[in-house]
Amino acid sequence: MKFNVVVVGSTGLVGQRLVSMLSKHQWFNLIGITASKDKANKKYKDVVKWSLENKMPENVEEMIVYDTNIENINNLKPDIVFTSLPTDISKDFDIQLVKQGYVVISHASNNRMDKDVPLLNPEVNADHINVLKLQANRWKGRLIKVPNCATSILTLALKPIYDNFGLRHVFVSTMQALSGAGINGVSSMAILDNIIPYIEHEEEKIENESLKILGELSNESIKPNESFYVSASVHRVNVLEGHLESVFLKTDNDVSVEEIKKSLIEFKENKIKNLNLPTKPSQPIIVRNEIDRPQPRLDRNEGNGMSIVVGRIRKDNRNWIKFNVLGHNTIRGAAGNGVLIGELVAKNYNDIIQ
Ligand SMILES: NC(=O)c1ccc[n+]([C@@H]2O[C@H](COP(=O)([O-])OP(=O)(O)OC[C@H]3O[C@@H](n4cnc5c(N)ncnc54)[C@H](OP(=O)(O)O)[C@@H]3O)[C@@H](O)[C@H]2O)c1
Structure with a gap:
């Protein structure tokens, strides 16, 4: 059986990726697309x-x-329903949809921190989907959120390190692509020959969402x-696609660079390993050994944009681990993750809508 899906906000950068995917x-029929009036x-x-770099799919060209x-x-x-709307529009429309009984996978930042709303990065926390049962107390439908783009990339890199060695502190400095700001984005006069050290609410999103994603499911919450x-x-920064993040972290006990590297390479994404989700990359975390990688232009399309690339893993003289991680922001950080979540939902559809 194929699932009928609609993309709301189909003309934006995330919407175009959703439409394309x-x-x-193979599991979904795209039956409708929406935009503004x-x-x-x-x-x-x-x-x-x-x-997008690929041609528009022929079967959507003529869609109304x-x-x-x-x-x-x-x-x-x-x-x-996949929604990719600005947050101020999404916060009302997502709720209208779930009140009507729809299963909604939403990319905007509204409701991400609600206790009964799973914030999914499937290789990391697919089991959090179980909190959807709690939503029966407020809606007929179900709301699932896609995390902030920089957070999805970061938490995938942190997961094997946390599982194997524990974590005490994580500092991250991001270099985020222009496409992260949407299709009307940042003006060329503001970004050419420049770096802007501010993105509204982004730091709080990374700090709070990471702890929720790496949190524990207990008693269904x-x-x-x-x-x-x-x-x-x-x-x-003046890059089209691909967020590069510079990470500094302290584990519970001191570990070697080789142990960190091994944990990333051997990450087994146990939570969804046996589900055969079509959008899951065969290797979610790729480790590069060259001294000057990862780089957005060279590495963002690994695993069809669904793999993250970690490099420059090293240690300072106080035993802090340092590395760089790169991910494709509109794929791994948005639409690709949204579709992967859609596949997880499809596998659990009957349980979810009970
Ligand atoms: N870009 C990323 O890397 C990224 C990553 C993670 C999460 N997100 C989140 O995903 C959402 C979409 O991001 P985006 O980058 O795709 O934004 P975008 O390029 O600006 O696209 C916004 C979409 O929303 C529609 N829209 C805007 N105002 C509307 C209204 N009043 N009524 C109905 N539709 C309206 C637009 O339609 P029109 O074309 O008709 O205006 C367009 O389809 C945002 O909440 C964003 O924060 C983005």
């Missing part, structure tokens, strides 16, 4: 500013874009991790 997906009732190819409203979704009756903390400093 879902239009040819201005673009509604026109052909997708005539209103979208296509920004719907206005983003609940009546249109009710007419389509999808099994799963998620207990954020209290054994370590994360402190973040963020920067917007």
